[in-house]
Amino acid sequence: MNIFDLLHEPIQLTPPIRMFSAFSGIGTQEMALKRITNNYEIVGYSEIDKYAIKSYHAIHGDVKDYGDITKMTEIPPCDIFTWSFPCTDLSKAGKQKGMNENTRSGLAYEVLRLVAVSKDKPKVLIMENVPDLIQEKFVRQFGEIQFELEKLGYMNYVETLNAKNYGVAQNRNRVFMVSVLGDYSYSFPKWVKLDKRLKDYLEDEVDEKYYLSAKQLESIMNPKYESMGIDRVNEIDDVCNAITTMQGGNREPKVICNVNPSGHGMNGNVWAGDLAPTITTNKGEGLRFFENNILGTLRTTDAGGDKRIIENNLKIRKLTALECFRLMGISDEDFYKAQAVNSNSQLYKQAGNAIVVDVFEAILRNMIKEK
DSSP, X not given: OOTTGGGSEEOOBOSSEEEEEESOTTTHHHHHHHHHOSOEEEEXXXXXXXXXXXXXHHHHOSOOBOOOGGGOOSOOSOSEEEEOOOOTTTSTTTTOOOSSTTSSGGGHHHHHXXXXXXXXXXXXXXXXXXXXXXXXXXXXXXXXXXXXXHHTTEEEEEEEEEGGGGTOSEEOEEEEEEEEESSEEOOXXXXXXXXXXXXXXXXXXXXXXXXXXXXXXXXXXXXXXXXXXXXXXXXXXXXXXXXXXXXXXXXXXXXXXXXXXXXXXXXXXXXXXXXXXXXXXXXXXXXXXXXXXXXOOEEEOSSSTTOXXXXXXXXXXXXXXXXXXXXXXXXXXXXXXXXXXXXXXXXHHHHXXXXXXXXXXXXXXXXXXXX
């Protein structure tokens, strides 16, 4: 908060709270609100993915879906309007075509249209998207969106928040913009100490299908694996690297697991005590595993040249869909509701598209005051 903000009274919303979510996915925004108060109303949501809609209704019940946002004529009366518009054309994983009428990320302008035509404007707008939004290539367009909101009577507050700073062991950076109607200010939540580690989210037993095959391991150990389409296994430094929509793909976070002492398959515990696995690639040294000097390494043998071996009976596996949901702050209860109506591949996608519940909860707590 700057000196200018001190001249304005902080926004405070008093329950009952009415919320509408656009580009809602499975409704993690709604999950965050439910943690804060029982005195709320979800007045509707906008989503077009049929699989996400199935999960949404399984979790949240009978809420009106307004469908395609381009077909909406106004925003139903609400206190909070959330919009996590598609990052497809912003993210480095895409083609970075930007925000315009021919791209999915250009749907951001549909929000401006709806806010402009709605007589009963939301008191607060909360936007979420990838950090690329504020990089040099797109920051001017983002600035234009902020200017349009200012003309509509909103004051904008922008911050990049990382899930690992709000109690979740996932290194997930996202840009949030809180737009407040009228002469009010907003302060983003302070960081909290991270007490959890990746191992706290893992299942005790997982199916063998989640473990990398010998061929996949060989691809990772091959110095040419990147050219073969095998994505780098990222260093995750006590927390999980970001959950993405690449279900079953190479960008999924992977964990190191040890052979079950009983000899019957694998267990789901991270091998090294309290720490999540850390995997790095060092030029000239091959692929190595570091765990506070605790566990053995994937290393280059002197005699074998580029040949690499796995020591200590370790295997690598990808996270399960349940583990991904947990790392998004979603309860097991809500996961099983979604699992009952969707395939594993869709569940991975839905986790990657979601907002971390704990982060959104922290944002809401700084504007909602119970009576």
